Amino acid sequence: MSSDRGKTWVFQVTALCVILGALLALSLRTQRQAANEGVPSRLPALRAAFSAMKQENIQLRKELADYKQRYEDIARQQAAGLTSTKSLEQTLNESKMLAGTVAVRGSGIVVTLHDSPKLDPTETRSDVIENYVVHDTDLRAIVDELFASGAEAISINEQRLIANSSVRCVGPVVLVNSVQVAPPYVIKAIGKQDVLDKALTLPGGVADALFLLDMIEVTKQRDLLVPAYAGSTRFSVAQPVISAKNKDNTRREK
Amino acid sequence: MIWLPLAGFAIGFVIYWLPIKNLPSSFAPYLSLATLAGLDSVFGGIRAGVEGKFHDDIFISGFVMNTLLAAGLAYLGDQIGVDIYLAAVFVLGWRVFLNLSLIRRYWLTQTSMNRKKES
Numbered sequence: 001m002s003s004d005r006g007k008t009w010v011f012q013v014t015a016l017c018v019i020l021g022a023l024l025a026l027s028l029r030t031q032r033q034a035a036n037e038g039v040p041s042r043l044p045a046l047r048a049a050f051s052a053m054k055q056e057n058i059q060l061r062k063e064l065a066d067y068k069q070r071y072e073d074i075a076r077q078q079a080a081g082l083t084s085t086k087s088l089e090q091t092l093n094e095s096k097m098l099a100g101t102v103a104v105r106g107s108g109i110v111v112t113l114h115d116s117p118k119l120d121p122t123e124t125r126s127d128v129i130e131n132y133v134v135h136d137t138d139l140r141a142i143v144d145e146l147f148a149s150g151a152e153a154i155s156i157n158e159q160r161l162i163a164n165s166s167v168r169c170v171g172p173v174v175l176v177n178s179v180q181v182a183p184p185y186v187i188k189a190i191g192k193q194d195v196l197d198k199a200l201t202l203p204g205g206v207a208d209a210l211f212l213l214d215m216i217e218v219t220k221q222r223d224l225l226v227p228a229y230a231g232s233t234r235f236s237v238a239q240p241v242i243s244a245k246n247k248d249n250t251r252r253e254k
Numbered sequence: 255m256i257w258l259p260l261a262g263f264a265i266g267f268v269i270y271w272l273p274i275k276n277l278p279s280s281f282a283p284y285l286s287l288a289t290l291a292g293l294d295s296v297f298g299g300i301r302a303g304v305e306g307k308f309h310d311d312i313f314i315s316g317f318v319m320n321t322l323l324a325a326g327l328a329y330l331g332d333q334i335g336v337d338i339y340l341a342a343v344f345v346l347g348w349r350v351f352l353n354l355s356l357i358r359r360y361w362l363t364q365t366s367m368n369r370k371k372e373s
Contacts, residue, residue, distance in 0.1 A: 009303035012310055013296060014262035016317050020292040021266025023321070026277070027285040034279035 065230055068101075097153070100162035100229040104153045108190035108224045109197055111142060114183050116213040132213060134183055136169035139176075141206040142187060143167065149199035151191040153226040157181040160229040177231050193220045259300070284325040287342055291324035292317060294346045297353035304360045320346075
């Protein structure tokens, strides 16, 4: 071990050990940095799972629409077979329009909302940028205003608003009926055109700030199609109460 | 004499631990692999040294080539979707342990022989 030949290789090993140490330190540092930035190796798997789920969601929604269509057909066939169906069918149709389970058409207005073009692209302060983008609160305010002004059917990006619809934001996206919608937000409202238009363009109204920043356009349209609600409308907790007598009956049955 | 490589290792470590410039964190897996390849070469060199078969050209070219090849192959594997990374970890790790055990064995026989000489 202590021969002369031993010395030369030890020096060379030492030299490379310096490089190895440097390499190890660099590796450790990069690894720690990667850990701080989150776990990048898990991202592709998550992304794949996410898109698979999204695909499945779309598929299921299609299936639901299909089943609904079939249900409608059967119901219509049955209704046609009955004798005193005319008034029943009319009531049914009105209820459906109110419930939003049928597509409706008529004259109305189209409101388009998008992020403000007046935002300075070099702006980095998030509290300033906030003022130039469309929020779920803007959508809610406009929709409420339209309903209050007599709109009979409203959709946001083809999502029909019904009695238990929600408009909310989760992180950077807006969900309408729990479906993601992206700007530009196109709100279609069927109703009296002039009334709806005035309701939004009113000075000091809900959309005043949006007009100021060029984030909103309102156009009147003769023929609008507002789609039917595409989600599930099953009630699992609520029970209908038709009259006091009826209520007693249902109680007794239980 | 065994302290010399260890000291070199510590020096190298300290040099790079100084905050210089951070590499992008996507390099992390390749760097780890390069480190493993370096570790393999150094232990291989020590083993060759204690066995008296040390050749400086093989040692240094082995260190450089192994390090670059391990990282390069892992990168290629990532690009074409094959985990060559795992193969490299397996082979290099196996060789590190083999070299370590051979070094240990050599030193153990040395010390026992020295003891016999002294007694």
